[in-house]
Amino acid sequence: MSAAIDPITLAVLAGRMEQIADEMDATLFRAAFNPIIAEAHDASHGLYHAVTGDTLVQGKAGLPIFVGVMSFAVKAVIDKAAEAGDLADGDIYIFNDAHMGGTHLSDMRLVRPYFRDGKLFCYLASVGHWHDVGGAVPGNYNPSATEAFQEAFILPPVKLVRAGVLQQDIVDILLRNTRLPQSAQGDLNGQLGALDLGVRRLDELLDDYGTDTVRAALDALQDRAEALMRAELSGLPDGRWEATDYLDNDGITDTALPIRVALEIAGDRMVLDFAGTAPVTAGPVNIARPTAVATAYVAIKHIFPDLPANAGVMRPIEVRVPEGSLLAAEFPAPVGGYTETILRMIDVIFSAAAQAAPDRVVANAYGTINALSIAGKRANGQRWVMFSFYGGGHGGSSESDGLNHGNAPISTATIPPMEILEAAYPVMFRQWALRPDSAGAGAHRGGLGAVYEIELLEEKAEAFLFGERGRFAPQGVAGGAPAAKNVFHYEQADGWHSPPLASKMLGIKLQKGQAVRLETPGGGGYGAPADRAPEAVARDVALGYLTPEAATEAYGPAWQEVRP
């Protein structure tokens, strides 16, 4: 337990510390070179415990998945520094090793110890998704990687700055290992700037309130987050609920991979047990254990959105990740497709939790990031790579239908404008539209997925896709129906084809005038379709969200008798 702290100071300090992290976020977003950070906000900053690495405070604007995973990055540095015994004021560590820090190798982590009066007070950290970190595929989504070495260069925690002195050797190594050194340099400067700002703000805060008070407040905020989580869990029924869903395949072998969870609530505690999940795979749909634990956190935060973003929330929750499963992959198993696997983890947690508390949980979202790149050479020999993620529908909820064309639950990234893509790359979108009949039926239906059809305007190019949900649809909850599956086609001289592995394929050769067509899943439905008002179904038909045939099949003929 923490030392007593008066509730007013605590409330003020809670806001002040959260703001330090928010200001670090704002600093990097403003300074970052690459759009994945600057526009999609694929980055995060926070304050972490000096001994455990636990998340103390994290910025609100960063990517949701980082909220849980950063503490593992800090812990990796704590372990490394303890081994070497040379932690010094002014040090900054850098690394991208996903087996130590979670997520994937594109995420560059900077970790800086913060000293006060000669003693370690806490850590500050900055993570951001760099545009390119070497490896076999530009942008680093390599669906056929069988080792991390094929995904990117790998940097374990090393000192980028020693006691205030930048190690130019490290910078030189970094910049030689990326296809986009300018972008990397810009992002690195931005991250260093964010950490500098964090140190200055923390200095001011400790000057104003004193070390003991701030430490007491940090402890108290963890305790209160824990109390909030326990109160939430106590409000749910006790019991054990299970859910299983599947990944299509690992990108190498066409075998479905089960992701299974048993969710158990007993009083004010919860256990999430992933026993029964598929073993480590050859292809890159594995994730490291830190990623798995962090993903549980993301799912919990979506179910209880008002909880604070600190480690106290997870104290009453035990996450059991079986050894040898694809959720606990050891180095150097490839993890580049981690987004697909953690989306499926969130889906099964939702499906299990919905059995316990249907009003608290939304149906599955579209469940795949659909990393699609198209690359080629222009007539002048210049290389181009168009790389983007695509959207789909959100699940229905107790309150409303799901959102049409939303972003993934692990992200808040927006999609680049079509016109920006067409201006930058030799492509034309024949279609950028909602996908009719893609939503899961329900009392509140899911949101609609999308259709993107992209035509090549240059002589030739190659397309690469890393997606999922081609074989297993996003599920509804509380009696809601599943959504449509992911569908991908590519055009050749003899007509349209689809990949043998459904949503994953390398090196699709395109000629001028040929196109690829991606149809993304909608969200699952919420509640029984029979409970949807016929007027709402008729409106969906009138607006073309549903074809008449699909409407009658999902909801029966009653809609034909009413006006929308």
Place this chain on the structure above:
Amino acid sequence: MSRMIGVDVGGTFTDVFVLDEETGAASVAKVPTTRPDQSGGFLDGIARQVDDLSGVDVVVHGTTAGTNALLERKGARIGVITTAGLRDVLEMRRRDRPRTWGLRGDFDPVVPRDLRLEVPERTLADGTVRTPVDLEAVRAAAQTLLDRGCAAVAILFANAYANPENEARAVEAVRAIWPNPHVSASSEILPEIREFERFSTAALNAYLQPEVSGYLDRLDAALTKGGFGGEFLIVQSNGGVMGTDTACRLPVRTALSGPAAGVIAAGHIARSAGFDNVITGDMGGTSFDVALIAGGRSQLAPQTAIDFGMVVRTPMIEITTIGAGGGSIAWVDKGGLLNIGPESAGSTPGPVAYGQGNTRPTVTDANVVLGRIDPDKPIGGKLARLDVDAAARAIDTHVGAPLGLTTLEAAEAILTVANSRMAGAIRLVSIERGFDPKRFAFMPFGGGGALHAGAMLREVGIGRAIVPRYPGVTSAMGCVIADMRQDFVQTVNSLTAGLDTDALRDVMQRHVDEGLALLDAARSRFEAREVLFELDMAYVGQTHTVAVPLPVPVTDGRVAAPSVAGIEAAFDATYRATYGRLLKAGTRRVMNLRTAVIGRRPKFDLATLAPEGGSLEAARTGSRQVHFAGEWHETAIYDRLSLPVGAEIRGPAILVQPDTTVLVDPGLVGRVDRFGNTILTPEGA
């Protein structure tokens, strides 16, 4: 006699500011806003001050008619005609979601899917017309939209920023058959790359056209009937005014009209008082709105979202809002942490002390319990007195008891947390723009801001606060002050190396010609005319652009040709100032040209508002107990408007005026400057 009238219609009150240009005499009036038709309050407010409209030169209006129509979804039934394959862009947005956590909520665009019709046509990103527009299909689509009851239509074609030809042909065909003037093309409204932002702006503009032009026509007719023969102008979100004909054509530019006028006035007041760097804080019933003026210029944001998915892209004064207003509710969460807002009691039912049914304590209730607001003279004049006991009970029940605090401790806790959040907004707004807030003065306005000014100085480390003489009518005053301004944009999308500077000059010239023509058509007198050019530029590979001021002379309306070297040098200077360093061998790109054509209107001398004569003693109306930092203090009360120039008041003190209470905290000194502003500084500073 020549007079100017500024009218700001807010959510609760309609404020009128009347300036006699010859004598410099100013008067103000505050009347309740009428809903749904705001023209009633508008005319009533003017009638309070002016009997005969024939002596009035200019009426300038800051309006929320457009904002309200957007927020309440009360615009017209409209349709869009768009490129085959792209009918859903408006509904798909930029693939975002309403809130980070929870995955709940959906979105209904203002144009339902069955009123978004596709036609064969396609322009590529380089401006090549790949498929000429099928005008038969366009005419058929327009007829369908008419048959379905649409009152306005927008033509939204892909890459129309690069070549507007297809849009222009389509809009011409539709205008030939559409029964009213509410027909527009996206390239007319915003010839800028990014289809969702352009389509959304054009569609929301069409959505507002029938509503806003009807409203302005009603006002215009009523003014004319009252004998008004002068010019009627509307404040835009960019802080400049436009004629009503422009406002009817581009109503989307009024989205932040009222708040923008307030910031314009704040800038003028601060500049007159000798401060070029000021952060404004407008505290209303539900929110605290922060804006930043650096070097005498308010910051402009390129776009805003009026609500989820409702993006308006047009230059607008950047205002950051947090949910910490007088009506924001204080509550203790299950983990024992005290929170303020975002839930608000607003002005109806309002704080517990208003006795109108709310039982949960608000920030205003804390101010009432601590004696900082006079319960016998509530602001606005609607209520006879405030219920202090009810406010105290609510604070006890919802904050004191759960936290183990006395009533007074709990009330102070509410203010401490609210002040901390407001200070946080000030810090973040300045940090995000790369400014140190300590180098700024703070200017509170709106009804409640001046109660919290001392706290902002303390929390943020700001040296002084400037409380304007009439903080409650700042927006109406801003209407009278604002310049006439037109903004233009054109996407260029070219590397500097291959930039066609002649073509660029032609676009600049077109913007200047159009802008100056609008100034010429206005009846206002301008002290000066000014043209500002800016280029949105970035290194290739970088999506965030920087706004690069481009110093190109305009002589007798003729724009000199810019040079590539000059553009590159301007970019380097701006980039270095923004990011500290340049990129070695980086390729530079010009994304957009932005032009502002400004007619400077004569500024009235704020000193005419200053008090004449008076004495400190005569202004003192009494004293009462006010609670600060754990103790009751006998606190002097002054009638603020009677304080003479040069008066100095040591805190604790309270300065009262009809629509505002100014708190001089212990340790602060309030000084009345020669304009009647009250400058708050720490004692001894």
